[in-house]
Amino acid sequence: MTGEIERLLKLQDKDQECATLAAQIKHLTEQRARLAKRREGELARIEEMRRTLEELERESRQRNLEVDDLDMQIHAYQKQLDEGIISFKEMEALREKIANQRARMSAMEDEALMLMDRIVEEKENLARAEEELKERLSEIAAEEEELASRIDGVERALAAARAAREEIAGRLSPSLLSRYENLRRSFPDPVVPVKNGICTGCKLRVSGYTVERARNTAEIVTCENCSRILYIR
Ligand SMILES: [Zn+2]
Structure with a gap:
């Protein structure tokens, strides 16, 4: 993380x-x-x-x-x-x-x-x-x-x-803060963990590529279904 x-x-x-x-x-x-x-x-x-x-x-x-x-x-x-x-x-x-x-x-x-x-x-x-x-x-x-x-x-x-x-x-960087705040207008939890390949925000499966990126890169990765920001513990 x-x-x-x-x-x-x-x-x-x-x-x-x-x-x-x-x-x-x-x-x-x-x-x-x-x-x-x-x-x-x-x-x-x-x-x-x-x-x-x-x-x-x-x-x-x-x-x-x-x-x-x-x-x-x-x-x-x-x-x-x-x-x-x-x-x-x-x-x-x-x-x-x-x-x-x-x-x-x-x-x-x-x-x-x-x-x-x-x-x-x-x-x-x-x-x-x-x-x-x-x-x-x-x-x-x-x-x-x-x-x-x-x-x-x-x-x-x-x-x-x-x-x-x-x-x-x-x-926080202003751009990340504004991304977060935009998401927060739609969700009370804009930042959620991925568990077993599933976005715990929308409960839908995300691609293996997204999981990999969330695990290995320093960039901010989002759910392809709900756009929440994802992380893996
Ligand atoms: Zn999602």
């Missing part, structure tokens, strides 16, 4: 290391995005509960206002009755109105009570959910912190691998 092939193999190792590290960063970054989604989901759930509670409180206030309103009307009718300066027929009509309003008021008071029960229940649910939320958010924050430090570590390793790669690349 010539010195150039050895340098090419080192370059290839570094390139593969860089690719592995970049893939790790991508994976960790995706994990981080999933965590952010989880946080959003947790917050949205609580927000929904708060909205439900607000809606119930609004309804409850509305019901109480309506009850007050009816009460005032009943009092007004009652006053008219008590003052008695109206006809018997009008009095009858007023009594009927009062009875109707009382029935409506009683139904509304029942509704108002039911709403208050639900509000108490929803408030308890919300308080529990908010406690759980605190826990979940701190779990998410801890996971995020751990991920951030892992990403940081891998990014530093990648920067070091890239620097080492550039250093090795600088020791």
Whole structure:
């Protein structure tokens, strides 16, 4: 194996290391995005509960206002009755109105009570959910912190691998480097050994002449099928 092939193999190792590290960063970054989604989901759930509670409180206030309103009307009718300066027929009509309003008021008071029960229940649910939320958010924050430090570590390793790669690349002849880089656009392994007459890149047999050249000459020999650079250990 010539010195150039050895340098090419080192370059290839570094390139593969860089690719592995970049893939790790991508994976960790995706994990981080999933965590952010989880946080959003947790917050949205609580927000929904708060909205439900607000809606119930609004309804409850509305019901109480309506009850007050009816009460005032009943009092007004009652006053008219008590003052008695109206006809018997009008009095009858007023009594009927009062009875109707009382029935409506009683139904509304029942509704108002039911709403208050639900509000108490929803408030308890919300308080529990908010406690759980605190826990979940701190779990998410801890996971995020751990991920951030892992990403940081891998990014530093990648920067070091890239620097080492550039250093090795600088020791190769520019023409060989550009041949290698062209091949690398098609293959993750542009430099492969020949084993038993077979190119281990494309798994096809190469000619005996190619094997001989790979074994005996200092020149760079390529696979006649896939064009990868060949060597024999
Ligand atoms: Zn091949």
